[in-house]
Amino acid sequence: MYGQQNVAVTGTHSHSGPGAWLNYLLPQITSKGFSKQSYQAIVDGAVLSIQRAHATLQPGYLNVGSTKVFGANINRSLYAYLANPEEERARHNSSTEEDGSVEKDLTLLKFSRASDGKNIGVLTWFPTHGTSMLGNNTLISGDNKGVAADLFEKSVAREENAAEGFVAGFSQANVGDTTPNVLGAWCEDGSGQQCSFENSTCSDGRSQHCHARGPFFLTKDNGASSCYEVGKRQFQPAKELYDATDSKLIAVSGSSVKSFHTFQDMSNFSFPLANGSYVHTCPAALGYSFAAGTSDGPGAFDFTQNDPNAPNASPVWRVVSGLIKAPSKQQQRCHFPKPILLDVGEINTPYLWTPNVVDVQVLRVGQLLIIVSPGEATTMSGRRWREAIHDSAASTILSDSSSPDPIVVIGGPANSYTHYIATPEEYGIQRYEGASTLYGPYTLNAYINLTLSNLHYLSTTSTSQPSPGPLPPNNVNTSLSFITGVVYDGHPIFASYGDIKTDVSPSYSLSPSPTITATFIGANPRNNLHLESTYAAIELALPGTDQWERVRDDSDWGLIFEWKKINELLGTSEVTITWEVEDWAQEGRYRVRYFGDSKVVGGTITPFEGLSGEFKLMR
Numbered sequence: 001m002y003g004q005q006n007v008a009v010t011g012t013h014s015h016s017g018p019g020a021w022l023n024y025l026l027p028q029i030t031s032k033g034f035s036k037q038s039y040q041a042i043v044d045g046a047v048l049s050i051q052r053a054h055a056t057l058q059p060g061y062l063n064v065g066s067t068k069v070f071g072a073n074i075n076r077s078l079y080a081y082l083a084n085p086e087e088e089r090a091r092h093n094s095s096t097e098e099d100g101s102v103e104k105d106l107t108l109l110k111f112s113r114a115s116d117g118k119n120i121g122v123l124t125w126f127p128t129h130g131t132s133m134l135g136n137n138t139l140i141s142g143d144n145k146g147v148a149a150d151l152f153e154k155s156v157a158r159e160e161n162a163a164e165g166f167v168a169g170f171s172q173a174n175v176g177d178t179t180p181n182v183l184g185a186w187c188e189d190g191s192g193q194q195c196s197f198e199n200s201t202c203s204d205g206r207s208q209h210c211h212a213r214g215p216f217f218l219t220k221d222n223g224a225s226s227c228y229e230v231g232k233r234q235f236q237p238a239k240e241l242y243d244a245t246d247s248k249l250i251a252v253s254g255s256s257v258k259s260f261h262t263f264q265d266m267s268n269f270s271f272p273l274a275n276g277s278y279v280h281t282c283p284a285a286l287g288y289s290f291a292a293g294t295s296d297g298p299g300a301f302d303f304t305q306n307d308p309n310a311p312n313a314s315p316v317w318r319v320v321s322g323l324i325k326a327p328s329k330q331q332q333r334c335h336f337p338k339p340i341l342l343d344v345g346e347i348n349t350p351y352l353w354t355p356n357v358v359d360v361q362v363l364r365v366g367q368l369l370i371i372v373s374p375g376e377a378t379t380m381s382g383r384r385w386r387e388a389i390h391d392s393a394a395s396t397i398l399s400d401s402s403s404p405d406p407i408v409v410i411g412g413p414a415n416s417y418t419h420y421i422a423t424p425e426e427y428g429i430q431r432y433e434g435a436s437t438l439y440g441p442y443t444l445n446a447y448i449n450l451t452l453s454n455l456h457y458l459s460t461t462s463t464s465q466p467s468p469g470p471l472p473p474n475n476v477n478t479s480l481s482f483i484t485g486v487v488y489d490g491h492p493i494f495a496s497y498g499d500i501k502t503d504v505s506p507s508y509s510l511s512p513s514p515t516i517t518a519t520f521i522g523a524n525p526r527n528n529l530h531l532e533s534t535y536a537a538i539e540l541a542l543p544g545t546d547q548w549e550r551v552r553d554d555s556d557w558g559l560i561f562e563w564k565k566i567n568e569l570l571g572t573s574e575v576t577i578t579w580e581v582e583d584w585a586q587e588g589r590y591r592v593r594y595f596g597d598s599k600v601v602g603g604t605i606t607p608f609e610g611l612s613g614e615f616k617l618m619r
Contacts, residue, residue, distance in 0.1 A: 016139065069237050080431045084423055111572050124169065126172075147232065174379050175412075177379055195295060281439040283439075290342070292304050306431050360454065368407045371389060419448060488571045489573065518612040523573060537550050543592075
């Protein structure tokens with residue numbers, strides 16, 4: 001019932017999530033290789049979500065609509081965006097606030113039960129990178145998309161028309177060149193200057209000091225305040241649309257629930273352009289500007305963005321690049337004007353560094369079509385892709401007079417990760433997004449061709465599927481890993497796991513809202529991932545009883561769990577739990593609870609708990 005054709009695996013694209021679970025070598029390098037524990041947690045969670053959805057499957061209906069979101073994204077590669085044709089850009093430039101450089105439309109799909117009319121969830125598409133949390137943040141976070149989803153779910157939990165277990169999904173759209181750091185890119189070198197418009201460098205000609213600023217960049221919290229604000233800016237218009245009358249939401253109609261999926265080897269895919277000329281893609285390669293990073297996270301050394309054809313970086317890097325794998329003349333011509341730094345699609349040692357075989361998938365429900373993109377399409381790439389699907393669907397699978405106008409959204413990155421998808425014009429500029437467009441200047445055109453040529457499989461009368469195509473490699477059991485496992489935990493003499501090291505104060509005033517911290521003797525959290533449970537909790541005493549109620553856990557934005565290794569040899573560590581008390585917190589008697597698991601030499605893992613002293617919140 002569920003398989004390759006009708007299951008798409010996507011995420012919020014947070015840059016603060018657990019790593020080490022991707023299938024190819026290049027993204028594994030920064031995480032010291034592959035972690036089966038991290039991978040299995042994601043697989044198990046995805047499978048469990050499908051099982052639960054299937055177990056509660058029942059008749060329902062869908063409504064879809066769109067609204068504007070302002071103040072949550074800007075274009076971080078505007079110089080490249082401006083290389084697109086002026087007349088094309090003008091079609092999307094409607095005002096000073098909406099100049100077309102990024103998408104401001106958020107599309108919302110609402111799921112409702114037919115039995116009682118209650119809403120069971122929403123899925124939204126809006127493009128802004130999950131890079132509100134800064135590069136020095138070491139805490140796991142869903143970033144701004146996670147904030148938006150959490151705020152939405154907590155908001156509807158108090159409403160009668162929302163079913164128990166309501167799920168809000170805030171996914172990406174054509175996110176490639178967007179940033180949530182809406183105050184722009186500035187040089188953090190004391191000059192007070194903005195970064196170079198063309199290549200995002202500062203006065204020293206390098207990119208290391210060029211950093212983008214979120215709305216609360218002056219708050220020294222690793223980006224948390226900006227992250228919360230950008231999440232809120234997505235949540236609020238989405239919730240207003242959800243609450244709106246039917247005039248803002250239209251029914252997804254028709255009985256067609258269709259999908260297709262195939263794999264395509266992009267190392268030399270030949271296809272015709274609209275003018276009839278044939279072009280082809282190339283084995284994957286990354287340009288010099290890939291190593292420059294972006295203003296959301298600048299790279300190292302002397303790499304810069306906007307570095308086509310004749311790199312300004314040290315000649316040493318050409319030698320290093322050649323030692324890894326020197327690209328052939330044919331490969332260089334194919335990727336021109338990209339100067340190839342890493343010829344990743346032609347390196348098989350110890351296994352492929354990036355994919356050459358990509359997923360091609362589109363989902364259809366009624367007049368709604370979802371492009372499932374394996375890469376990060378830029379603003380204009382997403383528009384071209386959506387428009388091509390819309391126009392083709394309107395003239396083929398939704399062409400009869402009774403059919404509503406197609407609604408097309410793009411979601412990704414999904415299924416695999418193929419880095420970026422820039423337009424040919426943006427590719428020519430070779431900023432980060434162009435340098436990270438793996439398969440050459442015709443990458444976007446290839447994706448559009450592949451989806452259009454398979455679109456007939458989504459027609460109401462279609463009973464077939466495309467051929468599976470060449471299967472990508474599965475490196476789960478062969479991937480390298482240099483991640484040290486948990487050998488054992490230790491605790492100080494005359495102390496136990498969970499003992500309090502730094503306790504809370506007896507009372508706190510709620511004017512202003514306080515920050516409450518407790519530190520415990522801890523153990524490595526990798527001993528037990530506490531999936532669907534928590535490492536930390538805030539408990540409230542129920543008046544007139546000896547009962548306690550859990551009112552916060554580590555899924556709440558304001559409750560922070562930090563683990564710190566104290567001594568590598570002895571295995572000792574500590575855990576700090578911080579509650580940033582919300583303005584709306586009620587008065588009462590509280591305590592902090594820590595849930596941990598310790599490991600001894602030999603592998604036995606034992607759960608334990610820690611408990612702070614009681615404290616009062618008073619107005």
